[in-house]
Amino acid sequence: MNQKFKIDFKPKFFELFKKGNYTKDDFRSDLIAGIIVGIIALPLAIAFGIASGVSPQQGLITAIVAGFLVSLFGGSHFLIGGPTGAFIVIIYGIIAQYGFQGLMIATILAGILLILMGLTKIGNIIKFIPYPIVVGFTSGIALVIFSTQIKDFFGLTIENVPADFIGQWGAYFKHIGTIDIAETILASVCLLIIIFWPRVTKKIPGSLIAILVGVAASVGAMYIDGISFTTIGDKFPELAGGLAMPKPEVPKIDFQTATDLFSPAFTIAILCAIESLMAAMVADGVTGKKHNSNTELIGQGIANVITPLFGGIPATGALARTMANINNGGRSPMAGIIHAIVLLIIFFFALPYAIYIPLSCLAAILVMVAYNMSEWRTFRYLLKGDKADVSVLLITFFLTVIIDLTVAIEVGVLLAIILFVKRVSETTTISTIQEEHIAATEDEEKAQLSDIENIKISKGIEVFEINGPFFFGLANKIDEMDTDLSQDIKVRVLRMRKVPFMDGTGLNNLRNLWKRSNQKGITVVLSGVNENVHSYLAKAGFTKEIGEENICNHIIPAMARAEEILSKSNK
Numbered sequence: 001m002n003q004k005f006k007i008d009f010k011p012k013f014f015e016l017f018k019k020g021n022y023t024k025d026d027f028r029s030d031l032i033a034g035i036i037v038g039i040i041a042l043p044l045a046i047a048f049g050i051a052s053g054v055s056p057q058q059g060l061i062t063a064i065v066a067g068f069l070v071s072l073f074g075g076s077h078f079l080i081g082g083p084t085g086a087f088i089v090i091i092y093g094i095i096a097q098y099g100f101q102g103l104m105i106a107t108i109l110a111g112i113l114l115i116l117m118g119l120t121k122i123g124n125i126i127k128f129i130p131y132p133i134v135v136g137f138t139s140g141i142a143l144v145i146f147s148t149q150i151k152d153f154f155g156l157t158i159e160n161v162p163a164d165f166i167g168q169w170g171a172y173f174k175h176i177g178t179i180d181i182a183e184t185i186l187a188s189v190c191l192l193i194i195i196f197w198p199r200v201t202k203k204i205p206g207s208l209i210a211i212l213v214g215v216a217a218s219v220g221a222m223y224i225d226g227i228s229f230t231t232i233g234d235k236f237p238e239l240a241g242g243l244a245m246p247k248p249e250v251p252k253i254d255f256q257t258a259t260d261l262f263s264p265a266f267t268i269a270i271l272c273a274i275e276s277l278m279a280a281m282v283a284d285g286v287t288g289k290k291h292n293s294n295t296e297l298i299g300q301g302i303a304n305v306i307t308p309l310f311g312g313i314p315a316t317g318a319l320a321r322t323m324a325n326i327n328n329g330g331r332s333p334m335a336g337i338i339h340a341i342v343l344l345i346i347f348f349f350a351l352p353y354a355i356y357i358p359l360s361c362l363a364a365i366l367v368m369v370a371y372n373m374s375e376w377r378t379f380r381y382l383l384k385g386d387k388a389d390v391s392v393l394l395i396t397f398f399l400t401v402i403i404d405l406t407v408a409i410e411v412g413v414l415l416a417i418i419l420f421v422k423r424v425s426e427t428t429t430i431s432t433i434q435e436e437h438i439a440a441t442e443d444e445e446k447a448q449l450s451d452i453e454n455i456k457i458s459k460g461i462e463v464f465e466i467n468g469p470f471f472f473g474l475a476n477k478i479d480e481m482d483t484d485l486s487q488d489i490k491v492r493v494l495r496m497r498k499v500p501f502m503d504g505t506g507l508n509n510l511r512n513l514w515k516r517s518n519q520k521g522i523t524v525v526l527s528g529v530n531e532n533v534h535s536y537l538a539k540a541g542f543t544k545e546i547g548e549e550n551i552c553n554h555i556i557p558a559m560a561r562a563e564e565i566l567s568k569s570n571k
Helices: 012-019 024-051 056-073 085-119 131-148 150-154 165-174 181-199 206-221 237-241 255-260 262-287 293-310 319-327 334-349 351-356 359-374 376-382 387-403 405-427 443-448 472-484 504-519 531-539 542-546 555-570
Strands: 429-433 437-439 454-456 461-467 491-498 523-527
Touching (some): 012 056, 012 334, 024 319, 024 334, 056 293, 085 262, 085 293, 085 359, 085 405, 131 165, 131 376, 131 387, 131 405, 150 165, 150 181, 150 359, 181 206, 181 359, 206 359, 237 351, 262 293, 262 319, 319 334, 491 555, 504 542, 523 555
Parallel strands (some): 461 491, 491 523
Antiparallel strands (some): 437 454
């Protein structure tokens, strides 16, 4: 019992010093990787903050606090935490409906859910969510992010952009005549820089070069009549005076507010779990090391409970920054901690200069983020697959784009369950054995009764073979067993040697089958019942109902019991 409920929380950071094998060379590699990843994270944190409906400093605070905590308490050697594009849509919607206080509460609740997921070891199974669902809402988020950046990319004059996808494009077409040529050219140049800069070097991110070009353009435009760019300073003039790290603030949480925000909090938690564990799995595949899923979820939960107290937004493991960490020599969670320290230094000394960054430049960065998230090649490939997978993919995608990410996540999880049940139930078969003989093929039977090869089925005995889990997905197949019975059947043998487990619904179905059989004067005998299933039947009291003598470990004693019952009934 103690082993079953043992907490699986073993942060990789603390293992460095426990083993005593962290060297100066390791630190030097982590230092270089951490500095580079910090520089890469800077423009993304600012862009994600603004796109999510908060200030650039809040995006940066998220990268600092969450980045530090994820590396300190997480279960991966390489994962870099921070704000990501996947959260833009859900954050924007929560702020629009509940304000930033509502977002704080939802994020804290999500953090608590993540901790509970880790403590209950759900991390071992959450990564098995069907891939079409993951691709569906990831591609949908990418399209929504792209849609939100059209205004700034083309410099459209729209006072209030609608929150919904269809409404946005209606507004864009309505105001298409307000396109700003200068903003469009700058955004296009920045986008081209991001695309082609890796051909020059991968050490310095293209997004940083694009920002430098954008800042140069906005400063230069001050001296040219007729040209101007909308900048971060126009939207957040308070940045010019410099900033101090905010003091922790605990939001007021009451039961009604927590209830209202549970659904978006659940969406944040699931999205965070999926994205972080996927990133950790990719990192494992590249490096050959293994992450601890449950520890990672607890670490993500801690980060999302604490980060909003400092004014931050939801955070998770970021795949692009994680891969940048690996590619630049990162060896341990120390690189993630250094990346957070680098961002903290930038926050205190360089953030005031962010007022010169054009919004069109940030739009170009987010358009590229959306493209990388879209997985359009994978999307197109999955469209050629199984009809069920295609349906799940398209339903999740269109719900994300047209309706709401919260609905898409909830429906996606439900579809994952339905898809799993459907496919498991398809693997479970119930067949009637109609031949004159049954081959005793179980290895254990051969070992004990090697001289017996076949067993005769007498008239009056019906034998069914159940192959697969005996669970709630088997209900219809159990009901169909009655329709195949002939009038003179006296004994029904259920061969369950290939039944690995049974759930409550399966037990109820079995009990109903036993009752219906009794009403028809038919005795049920169970064969090949393994220890787990037998123990479950005993705890439920079914062994007393059916009779211990009618539950057999192997087909041979089961058939002997059936012959005994048949002979008594014929007297």
